Structures are given as C-alpha cells and as structure tokens.
Amino acid sequence: MPVADYCLVAVDCPDPPALAGFYAAVLGGEIKEYDEDWYDLYAPGGHRIAFQRAPGHRPPNWPRADDNSQQLHLDLHVKDMKAAEAQVIALGAMPLDLDDRDGERGFRVYADPAGHPFCLCQE
Template sequence: MTLVKAGVVVLDCAEPEKLAAFYEELLDGEQTVASANLVQIRGADGFRIAFRRDVNATPPSWPRPENSLQAHVEFMVDDLDAAERRIVSLGGRPIETRDAVGPHEERGYSDPSGHSFTVRLNPPTAPKQG
C-alpha cells in the first residue's frame, strides 16, 4: 500500500497571497487552501503548489552561488514564446543563464518573489521521420 498519496511544492515567501495570484493565473488554476500563513492552488492539469508565509524570506539569487537555488519548478509547454509573453505579463522575469545563440528547448524565469522556474518545451509525440 502506498503511504504517500500526493505531494505539493511549497515556496516560502513574504506575501503568499500575491505569489499565489501569479501562479493561479499562470496555471489557470484555483485556490484550494487559504489560511493566514498558507495558500495552495491547483492548476488546470492537477498540479498543486503552495505558498507559505515567511516574513524573513530572502529571494534566491540563482544562478549566482550566494543564497542560490532553494527550489525549482518546471512547467511543460507547447509554445515557449507564448509562455514567455504570459509569464512576463503576470510579473515574472526572464533569467538569462546561457548563450542566446541557437534554439533552446527550455527557458528560465523568476516569479515576482524571485523563485526560479523553468519552462520546457514538450517533446514531440510524433515518431521521427527517416
């Protein structure tokens, strides 16, 4: 019998309500838990993420080594450019971590509180020709 039925990523931040609103819009989700110190949302595809109040939260500095990566979330998309427009319109910021030359299958961003996440191109489902 499985002991753990489900998990949820929890990000510490100073203002969980504001950060939850960013991810709620990004994931086309809804709040499922809301208390004085925790807000949880469920995205349209069932992905769950929560935000816990920590008045002393320090934004990560990734990719710089000091106070580096504290958590990392990855989202799968079919269109990187459309995802970037949506993220930026909601207050997210691109993180440039590599040479911009050539096509890439992923892009890094930070949310309004500074947590990094990656948007990765869904792999094609059709078999390769040839």
C-alpha cells in the same frame, strides 16, 4: 511499494496570495486560503502548490551561489515558447536566462515575483 504519496510543493514567499495568483494565472486552477499565511493552488491535473508566508524571505540566487541556493524551481511545459514568455513577463516574471543556444536547449529560465526560478520548457 512506495513509502508515501505525493501531496504538494510548499513555496516560501513574502506574499502568499500574490504568488498564488501569479501561478494561477500561469497554470490555471483554483486558489484556496487555508489562513492568511498559507494559500493552496489546486492546478489542473490534480497538482497542488502551497504558498507559505516567510517573514524576512530572501529571493534565491540564480544561478546557484554558495551563500543562497535557488531553494527550488518549477519546470512548466508550454506549446508556444514565444507566447508563453510574453505572458509570464506580463504577469511579473523576470527573465534570468533566455539563451536557447540556437534551438539546442528547450527551456528558458525566469524568476517569479518572489524571485524563485522557474523554467518554461518546450513541449
């Protein structure tokens, strides 16, 4: 028997409504403001991501570095990697690692507008 039920992932960021909007554009769903420092994204499928204001937020390093870890990353399944890549970049994502190793690797790594790494993974 599990100890707990999954609730959400909370992401530190400098601008919660902006980052919630980025992920809503990527994933779909509904944004709800709890207060000016906390926004929730209720994504399709019942998943929830929260974005909390973190004054002095430093974007994580990617790849990992001893002085500033990547903090978290999200893996997102996509059907069409090329189309999804164009869309996330148009929304403000920054490419970090697009080397698919001649098709051997089914993912590519980007940073969201607050600098958190996320992966688009070929479905």
